[in-house]
Each structure stands twice: as structure tokens, then as C-alpha cells.
Amino acid sequence: MPILEGHGITKHFGGLAALTEVDFTVEQGEVLGLIGPNGAGKTTLFNVISAAIPPKSGTITFKGKTITGLKPYQICRMGVARTFQSVKVFANMSALQNVELGCFFGKKERVPADAAEHAASELLEFVSLKDMKAVPAKDLTLANQKRLEVARALATRPELLLLDEIMEGLNHTEVAQAMELVTRIQARGITVIMIEHVMKAIMNVCERIVVLHYGQKIAEGTPKEIAGSKTVIEVYLGE
Amino acid sequence: MIVTILDVLIAGLLLGGIYALIAVGLSLQYGVARVLNIAHGEFIMLGAFITWTVYTYLGLNPIVSLAITGPIVFVIGFILYRTMFKRLRNISPTPAAFEGSSMLACFGLLFIIQNVAILIWGADIKGYSYLAVPVDFAGTKFAANRLLTLGFALVICIVFYLFLARTRMGKAIRAAAQDSAAAGLMGVNINHVLALCFGFGALMAGLGGALISMSYNIQPTMGLEYTMIALIVIVLGGLGSIPGSFIGGLLLGLVGSIVTYVEPGLSLVAYYVIFMLLLLAKPTGILGK
């Protein structure tokens, strides 16, 4: 059963076509990779899904319901969460507070303070930030800030999680840890779409991959199929 | 009836010329130098009072004293940027923080400049009479000084437009307006250009004030209203668009003239209604990005 579907997504920025007639389907429970050269429109697609920006045309449905036209907070409460390519943590608030906010507001139901604190602590542990609870987010390393964003997104109890380049700027060990984190998130029953440039991670963690180039979908398939696809190789090596 | 419509239209242009001039100045400061100068009206006021002083004590006519007023106000603006705003740029962690703190600094400047003016010139209304003779134009009589004001406002705007389009410095300014970081990388001395822009913005305000003083009475508290008008015009024209501010100024002048004909005293309210409509329907304005 597809958890997320997009039909004919088009987005223009002034004269530039950032996305053109993109169709996609995401199956419940899978980890979908979204790749493409820089400027392909990957983050723009995320922004359209999460309603950070409106599409020029096209519709997106989440669990059968149309979500285009809704506001970001409404989409979040329906069960879609995301992280950001340029990390957007709440810099002067502690790691715990960052995650607690997700607990409090991620769903419409009221959550009492101690329950939120408990859930937030658990999530920080889940992303291996247990010892950083009281640290202001701005004092965390980049890798830890990305982990914090993941914890905060998970705090909203999503069914679908959009990860935008969480491995950017990480070293080998950190990449391996991030890959393992994604697997553990999937094990919790959450569907994941991840934008990544780190090919090792994409090939190993994702079950399916969608490739964008200049705002259009040029390929879709299993990692093996994508790795062998002439079109994709040309796009990546031809530059 | 046709005569009346023409009256109102031309009066609107006269008003709009001044509005366009001061709005272009503010657009330079906000669009390029990224400073929301809410003390803009105070530079207008300074221009008006310097002109009055020169006319009253030196007997120089206001057109000639444009050459005195302009540079004085330009220098004040330039120095302010090189000292105050440069420091704010350096200590602001984000562009948004700079916008906020520079706006607040201008708020402080507003009260500083206004009170300095009161201390120098006193708080009462002042005025002088120059070329207040009626002239026949398109079948109606208009004051010569008002026509002169419109003429000069248009000339200044055209000269500035040519400066932006044709000269090297103008190109540097346009580059900085698009992307100051990239322009800096291209070899543009960005601090210098931004300070120049702020100075030019102040210059236009000063010249606008000088022109205003030819037709209207002035007082040290006159600035606030003009700042508001300039703000509304740059939103109407589209934030970041200098030609937009020009067109927006003329348009708003037209509106002001029509409203004054129908119900005098409500022009500022009418401008604000337009502001509200813009916010509701098209915050990007006419030519905004």
C-alpha cells in the first residue's frame, strides 16, 4: 500500500523549472533513496511534500488523503516529519528541549510535561545523544546536530520520515552509524525517504531508488538496477 | 469635469514625483544595503531644514542649494554606514539579525536626529516662499515651485537610473543588490559599495526634503509620515525593486491626490488601506521578486 504518492509535481522558481511533472510512489515500510546531481530538485521535492513551498501544479497524497495545500504543521501532525539539509536546530535551547518540542506539538493530542520529557530522553538515547541532554544545540558537533534533528523529527511520531543528506560532512565511522540508525528507524515501522550523495549508504540501506536530474525523474528501481543503468551513469559521470 | 480630472491627475504626479524620489532612496538602503532605515524621514527633514537655513540666512535659492544639501546629507549617510552599520554587520551572526538590529539602530537614530533638529531649529513650523507664482499648464493654474519640484524629482530619478545602468559603479551596485557575497568575490569592494548606496539613499531623501520645503511648510516632526509613505511605496513597488519604487511612488501620489480631492485628511489612511490590501493579496508588490 503506497503511503505517499505524487502526481505531476511541478515547481518553478522565476524562470527556472526546478521540478517538472515528477511522479513517484513510496511503499509503506520501505526505505526509498532519492538521488541526483546537485540542483536536480531533490530538496525542492522534499519542500513541496512538507509544504515548505507550494507546487506550481500537481498533487501529493499521504495515506490516500491529499496534502497539497495544507500547512507544514498540519502535515506534520498527520504523520510526515523531516530533517533539513542545512541543519535547523533550535540553537540556544538544549538538546532535550529541542526534542521535547517535537513531543509536545507533533500531534494534536495534549502531552503532559513529564511524558514529553521521558519520550524525549528515550529518543535522545535512540540517536546516541544520551549524554548531551542539557547541551545547547549550537554547541553540538555537526554530526550530533544532525542526530538531534532526527530525534526531534521522530518525536512527532511520524509514519513517514524525510531525511535530507544526514550523512553530509560525516566521516566513515559516522556514516556507518548513520546507516545503522536508518535501519533501526525502519525497524520501528517508519517509512523513510532519504536524499543522499553518499553512494555506499544509498546502495546498502535503500530498497528502491529514484533518480532526479534537472527536475525530472530519469530512473527508478532497485539499487542493482540503478547501479547498472546507463542513463544514471551518464548523468553522474558525464559532468 | 474633464478639467477637474486633469487637475487631480497632475496634482497626483506632482505629489508622486516626491514620493518616487524618497522611495527610490529607501529602496537603495533596504534593497542593497539591507538596512530598513526607519529614520529615512529624518534625512528628508534635514534636507528640508538645511535648504530653509540656506535660503533664510544666505539668500540662496533652493534649486542652487540642492548642490549644498545633497552632499551634506550624503556624507552623513555615508559616515553612518561606515561606522554604525559596518560594526553591526560584523557583530550580527545572521543576515536576519543584522536586519533586526540595524532597524532598531535606525529607530534610535530617528529620535536622535529629530531632537537634534529641535535643539538647532526649534520645534515650530517654518516655511519660506519661493516661486509661489501660478503658471498655466494644460488649462489649469499650478504653482511654479510645484512644477519645478516635479521636474527636478524626475530628473534626479532619471540621472540615477542612467548612473545605475551605464556606469561601472552603477553595475557594482546592481551586482551587490543581487548577491552581495558573490559581488564581493568578483572583486567589488562591497563595504564601499554598500556605504555608497546608503549614502545615495540619504542623498535622495535630502533632495526630496529640499524639494518638499519649496512647496510645503516644514517642522522637525515631519519625518515620520514620509517614512511611512516611503515604506508603503517600496512594498507597493515590490521589495528590492528600484524601478518598482519609482512607479509605486507615482501611483501612490495619484491615489493621494484623488483621496485629498474626495476627503482631505484621509490620505495617510488611504495609503495604509492600500498597504493592507497588498499584504492580503500580493505582498510582493508590482515588480517584486
Place this chain on the structure above:
Amino acid sequence: MRIARVFYNGSFLLGLLLMIALACSPLYASRYTIILLTTILMYVVITVSWAMFSGPTGYISLAPAAFFGAGIYTSAILGTKAPLPIVFAIGGLASFCLAALVGALTLRLRGIFFVMFTFGLVELLLHFVLWWEVTITGTTGRVVPSIDNTSVFYLMLLVFALLLLTVYLLKISKFGMALRSIGENEDAAAHIGVNVTALKILTFGLSAFFMGVAGAIMATRWTYIDPKIAFNPVISFMPVLMAIFGGLGQLYGPIIGAALFSYLEEFLITRFPYHYMLIFGVILVVAILYMPGGLVGLAQKLRKWFSGRKYADT
């Protein structure tokens, strides 16, 4: 950590003592002192209300004068027609509605529109009310019933206490945290489920409510009100100066700044009416350039430096 807790308890006790001292002051203080204290309370209320919204969110409102003026005019219009407590409440409500309208128009857009709109609001109201009085009602200015100074003092003290309670409850609640997150990163806040527009509008309205009530109460001190008296841009300038100088982070930063400057203003306004405004303007600019955290931020930096702690509380 334990040191911090004692400090907080200490300042709470100090605050309580101060409140009690204030409440008893009409018994032993001169009439002049009571009037002065009332003015200080007025500025403190406006400043703390202003900081309640503009502090955490970073949306700088330049409209306090408009909301305060709306409260004044409510008293001017209704003062003789309804019992005063109702009039004061309506003054607050009128300002709340005005703020909600302004918020609905501007807070769903970029912050710059909010600043611009609030900047012109006081002059707009001035022009509008002036036009209305000249054209529609035919009279300029109104007379307000006056009440004795001690009553006004107690009313303002009550408003102050209510405001402090509101600010404190907001600060420790999840909504206070959400407001701060809006100031930190509004996009991220929206994406974790915070209805940023609604929260901003409601908080802005709440802060305006207190300014309106304060205006309605203080109106009884001027027996004659006209638009120029009611809508005075200086009332927008002072709280901004006081809050920025005092520091926006803590509860007591705006209070200290407000108390300091309102006392100074009362002192200087008759002797050097234009000089003191000039100096205040300079102080604002200097504070922005050299004291971004305000006085309290400075004190915090010193405290951090002395105790050697790595992370200061916010």
C-alpha cells in the same frame, strides 16, 4: 546547579518583598512618589508586555504606542458611560482585537512586513481618529473621569502582578518554549507541528491586551484627551529602549531597564525635554552596538566568567 536554584529563589523572594513594599507604599510615601511609582509601573507593564512577544520570537513590534493609545481612547469614549473596571477591560480587549487584526495581516508573512506595519500604526491611528473627530463628531478631544492617585497606583500594581504571573506561566509552559523556537528557527518549528501563525497572533494580542488596559487606566490621570496626547510615538520608543538596554532573555531584564529609564525620564522631562530624548536615542544605539545582550546579558557574561561554568542558563 544548586547555586542557580538559590539565586532564583533569592530573586523570587526579593521580588515578593518588593511587591509588598510597593503595596504598602501609599501608607508612608508622599503623593509625588506615588505618582512617580505609577508612571514607572506603567512603563514596566508596557515594556514587559512588549518583551513577552518580541523577546522570544524576535519579531520587533514598534506598535506599543498604538495599543496604549487605543486603551486611552477607550477610556475617553466610554469613561462616563460604564463602570470603570469594565471600561479598563474593554480597553484591553480593543487593543487585543487591533493586535489580532495586525497579526493576521502581517504575521503570516516575513517579519519585515510586521515591523513596517507596526511602525506606522500609531501615526495611522492618530490621523484616523483626528479625521473622525473633526469630520464626524465635530469635537476634538474628550474629557475623562478622573480617579485619585492612590487608586490608579493600586490598579497599575494589580495589572503588573497579573502581567508577571502571565509572563511566568507562559515562559514555563510548552507555548513559551514554542515561542522561543519560533525565534530560533520558524521553519523548523512549523515542521514539528507548531501552528506558528496562530501562536504568534495570540501572543501578540495578549501583549497588546496588557498595554491597552494600562492605557485605559492611565487615561484617568489626564482629564483631557485628544489624539495627539493619546497616540504618542515616544511610547513606542521607550519600551524598546528599556527592554534592549535591560536585556530580553530574562524576566527581570525588561523590568530593570524600564524602572531605570522611566525614573530618569520623569526626572529629566521637565528640565531638558529634548536633550534627554536625544541621550536616550544615543543610549539605544550604543546598547545595540555594544551590548547585544543588554544589561542582564552583561551581568550574565560576568557571572559566567566568575563562576567558570560552561553553560549559562537562559
